[in-house]
Amino acid sequence: MADDLMIGQTLDDSIDSVVSASTAGASPGEEDSREAARALRHVRRPVAGRVRLACVLSALGALAGLAPFVGLVELAGALLATPLDRDRVVLVVVLIILGLLLRGGFMSAALTITHVADVRLQAILRRRMIAHLGRVPLGWFAHNSSGRLRKTAMGDVDALHQLVAHQAVEMTAAVVTPLGALTYLLVLDWRLALLAVATLPLYAAAYAWMERGSNEVMAKIDESNARLSDAVVEFISGIAVVKAFGRARKAHSAYRQAAAEYTDFFAAWVRPMNRIEALAGLLVSAPVIGLVTIAGGAWFVDQGWVTPGEALAGVLLACVIPVTIEPLGFGALNQRTAAAAALRIQRLLEVAPLPVPTSPGRPAGHRVEYDDVRFAYGADDRHDVLHGVSFTCEPGSVTALVGPSGSGKSTLATLLPRFHDVTAGAIRIGGVDVRHIDPAELYRHIGFVLQDVQLLNGSIRDNVALGRPEATDAEIRKACQAALIHDRVTALPRGYDSVVGQDVRLSGGEAQRVSIARALLADTPILVLDEATAFADPESEAAIQDALSRLASGRTVLVIAHRLSTITGADRIVVLDRGRIVETGTHTELLTARGQYTRMWAPHEEVPA
Numbered sequence: 001m002a003d004d005l006m007i008g009q010t011l012d013d014s015i016d017s018v019v020s021a022s023t024a025g026a027s028p029g030e031e032d033s034r035e036a037a038r039a040l041r042h043v044r045r046p047v048a049g050r051v052r053l054a055c056v057l058s059a060l061g062a063l064a065g066l067a068p069f070v071g072l073v074e075l076a077g078a079l080l081a082t083p084l085d086r087d088r089v090v091l092v093v094v095l096i097i098l099g100l101l102l103r104g105g106f107m108s109a110a111l112t113i114t115h116v117a118d119v120r121l122q123a124i125l126r127r128r129m130i131a132h133l134g135r136v137p138l139g140w141f142a143h144n145s146s147g148r149l150r151k152t153a154m155g156d157v158d159a160l161h162q163l164v165a166h167q168a169v170e171m172t173a174a175v176v177t178p179l180g181a182l183t184y185l186l187v188l189d190w191r192l193a194l195l196a197v198a199t200l201p202l203y204a205a206a207y208a209w210m211e212r213g214s215n216e217v218m219a220k221i222d223e224s225n226a227r228l229s230d231a232v233v234e235f236i237s238g239i240a241v242v243k244a245f246g247r248a249r250k251a252h253s254a255y256r257q258a259a260a261e262y263t264d265f266f267a268a269w270v271r272p273m274n275r276i277e278a279l280a281g282l283l284v285s286a287p288v289i290g291l292v293t294i295a296g297g298a299w300f301v302d303q304g305w306v307t308p309g310e311a312l313a314g315v316l317l318a319c320v321i322p323v324t325i326e327p328l329g330f331g332a333l334n335q336r337t338a339a340a341a342a343l344r345i346q347r348l349l350e351v352a353p354l355p356v357p358t359s360p361g362r363p364a365g366h367r368v369e370y371d372d373v374r375f376a377y378g379a380d381d382r383h384d385v386l387h388g389v390s391f392t393c394e395p396g397s398v399t400a401l402v403g404p405s406g407s408g409k410s411t412l413a414t415l416l417p418r419f420h421d422v423t424a425g426a427i428r429i430g431g432v433d434v435r436h437i438d439p440a441e442l443y444r445h446i447g448f449v450l451q452d453v454q455l456l457n458g459s460i461r462d463n464v465a466l467g468r469p470e471a472t473d474a475e476i477r478k479a480c481q482a483a484l485i486h487d488r489v490t491a492l493p494r495g496y497d498s499v500v501g502q503d504v505r506l507s508g509g510e511a512q513r514v515s516i517a518r519a520l521l522a523d524t525p526i527l528v529l530d531e532a533t534a535f536a537d538p539e540s541e542a543a544i545q546d547a548l549s550r551l552a553s554g555r556t557v558l559v560i561a562h563r564l565s566t567i568t569g570a571d572r573i574v575v576l577d578r579g580r581i582v583e584t585g586t587h588t589e590l591l592t593a594r595g596q597y598t599r600m601w602a603p604h605e606e607v608p609a
Contacts, residue, residue: 061106067099363430467522
């Protein structure tokens, strides 16, 4: 893969200059444009060599495509000659046909190469993104919406197709064709060359006017697209809830607003340019250029500067120019779109991965220590979520974290499997800082069940055996029995082969129990249970707690629950408030202390038996 990523260097500088051209003292929009151009060069580097080869073939095809036009001029001269030279006529016809065949062959080969390169580049980028996202801290995903990630992984990679598969070939032909035509006209008479491009300065001026501020506009369009994507994902994800409460119209308003903002902005940008664009297109249209060159050519013949055959050549070759203008115009837009997409891909690939120790240590036991742990989600330490938290989870014990919402319970739990790294202090397993343990080794020691359950679109067997693919059916059934999900699974027509989302739609509590079965089967020495019984009914919750109590023998268990009745048997209870430990002890000890835990427990005593 590393060798693949180093194939080639960059595309031709003439193509890159559409985006990367800038001046000193550039505005923030221009700076973003330069950064996007660099990202685009980097992203397409794996296939740059193949694209350059395709450009060479495209140039040859473009030159071969001029042969029929030149041949028609020569053919006219041969047919008007007296006496008629049949051999010359046949030769010219053969050359015209050969030129057409060569053009088709070269262009076909070039487009084949670029399309294969495009498929390869998409595969490389998606593999890189998947591999990189697998190394990103798990907590990063909580702060980045699935809509934006999907847009980058799917939409932005697809946005490179036009640039890689088509634009390089088409732009090369669009540049080489008029240059070749103008060179031939210069050989005939320099006045014919000037006549062929007489309307181009006006077109260039109109196009430059339309391009003003285009980089800033494209950035705003991309931002609007991202907001629209987020609104769609949010609406679809919550449609069941909002419809149940009769608020579908209100929920839909966020999508309508995002769509309206995008439409209004795009229309306000496009509307003033429509007339200018129409005028610019007219200036380089084949009828206008044809009329200009016919009138000019007739004048040149009348003045004796060129022959009628040369004037005909000027008309035919000048009419090639409109065919090349359109790819050049769309090329700039495609280049900006692809550059913006490449920048988002590059930024995703630049997300800092989870640091991996160069000399990893191995835990000596299963003792978990939180040592003066501080943590902030941002770089600003003044907004710490945790403030100097210290406690120990002894092997074979159950430690419960309790506290009001926002006290830091879930944050503490996710720091142990390194969803994030601590800002200060340390968390140790078996005397080794978790940051000094290889991630693969760390996850062989820690199993976790989080309140946001994620099941794969696979069979229930595969979901349970995710951490131990080699597990036997008997082991899978035993884990599911302990998690009280076995009977539900066996009642299904396909049993453990039932595919989640197709053959069965599990309730929240059922999905949670599948997740618990997964953790039980993984048989890790340390278990983190964050709201593990949040979706279970009271009867199932009690049974699950019994199973977890049996499982705790010889293991270290860190559990979080809002229902204090589920952790009264814990070996140690740590009470948190605003990111600090305010109490610690057993259930009985904390009730005796009559502190915050007692106040939290009071509502349970008031519930009638």
